Amino acid sequence: MKKERLFGLIAAGAAVSLVFAGCASSGPTQSASTEAGSTSSGSGNAVKNVSLITGSYGTPAAKVAMDMLIKKGEAAGIKITLQDTAFDYNKINSLMQDAASQKVDAIVVGFTTPELITLGTQAAFDAKVPVFGLDAGVQPVDQVTLNVTSDNPWFGKTSADELVRLMKGTEMRVLMIEHDPHPGVKLRTVAAREALKAAGVNIVNEVQIKSPASGRQEALDFVTNYLTSHPKGIDGVWAGWDDTAMGAALALKAAGLDIPVTTVDGTDEGIAAIKSGTSALKATCWQDWGTITDKLAAGMSDYFAGKKLDSNLIKVEGKLVTAENVADFSK
């Protein structure tokens, strides 16, 4: 028995060692600790250490944006270290408090809204650590140095207006797929709902996705079940982000229905679906992460260089992607 236990320990230790050896990565790191203060680079300019804290790295669009920001930061002499709380938006506050006590050069919060991070923002303010925002709400907040954000209400309204256009001539009955715990999705949902109601749309049901991780499956199952109980009961589907829209589109295709789905995100997959012409997904709002991260990286550089920023909130609109212009967005 003892030999077997020893063998088990050795085997487990070997496995763990191999895993660690295989973990050497040149990509963005997700470390639990940040390096405090600036460090010198080879050229003599101080490299700024910034904590990027988010709960949304697991969503494709957010990942694209944050990876872009990290690269642009690196080019500007800003070392950005990512910490992801895996959709736990409350934990962002704790990480902000940790970063503030470690006196990083700045904190960037990704994909939150101000009311979710009051504790962390206050801690950073007290520690005189500037807070920047990447898609962190659409209201200016005094304690935030600069927030560059997708104009989520614009996205919600634009995608809803496109759905209304696509449903012209029908009874305008819409199913909405939402996820209120995600701040950005909630903002666009509120705007979409207002736009749909203003256009006289009958919102027949609104479903909350339980977890973004299983959003596609939940949307697929929900729309399938809804169509079972209401076989010709909808004329359109609005979904809070591309992944759930793809789930809804799968359900509609399986049912053989030609019902449009519109959404927000503009991921590669969403755009490919629109381009194919065979998917129920007819439109998505492409988020201009390139412009957003350019402006944020530039704002951070200006701040570190001692320049005064004109505004602490910049909203960036995206573009509506439809079958007519999808070729402009395809790679």
Added chain:
Amino acid sequence: MAMERPTEARGAGSPPVLTESVPNRRLGMGRVLRLSGTGIGLILLIGIFGALRPTVFLTVGNFVNILEQISILAIIAAVQTVVMVVGDLDMSVGSTASLGGALTAVLLMAGWSIPAAMLVALFVGALIGALNGLLVSYVKLSAFIATLASMTAVTGLAFIVTNGANIFGFTPDFKPLGQGRFLSVPVPVYIAVAVSLLIWALLRFTTIGRRWRAVGGNAEVARLSGIRVDRVRFIAFVIAGLGASLAGIILVSRLASATAQAGDSQMMLSIAAVFLGMTMSSYGGANIGGTLVGVAILGVLTNGLNIVGVNTYVQQVLTGGIIIAAVALSRLGSRRR
């Protein structure tokens, strides 16, 4: 109440396996009701939803939908049953499903053939199961701790494999596995039935199945009777990892995309299904028939509540409440013996 002495059962070529002693009682109406309570509950649920929406719920199309929607959970719950028969628990089945699907997707996009990609994913799933088995059986960690840790690590691996992105754009030949139909029944349903039958046959008719049950009944007695308890446990975890990975592969085909966490939600549901199924066992142990009833209950609940238009969050509360009620009633009934 007369108690039987422990009996010996011997399969061909196997060491004597002591079966658990069970009270020799008549199968009274009360006991029948208690044992079949969960099954009756399923029928009641179908009856309630059928009464509320008869023309919608009680249709062949809807039942086929339910079967399709529970097929992946059925596979994961079936292999979870094996682990729980042995007296353990596997918290990593969901993340292993996610990794299996993610690995298949990445390999397909890299140009691998479907069989090769699936084989690699299945092998990795079995390897994760083996690691769990190693930690539980030989390093003597508690199954909860070991598989909780491996769940976290496997999720990380899934993120590494996918680079956090959605993987999509597979060859169309991969679609039939998750989206195809044969005789109007979705392919995943056939696979779930096949896996369930296989697990049932393993548990019922094979030596390893009897050993699993023996270890789950009383590991020390099983050890004293000559069963290599560690090896038996190890094999159970390997089966779990293999099955979870298969479920993940089917899920990716069904959703036409892979993400790092697509299968994670199945873990808690699989445990809930097995616990629901345990209420149907005379000795309160995990059993494949009961598990499938548990899976059916969860599927009927979700489908039915969606059809009658109950809010998602209220659905979660109701589902949790029904699971608690089912298991608690069964426990209370057992204590009265």
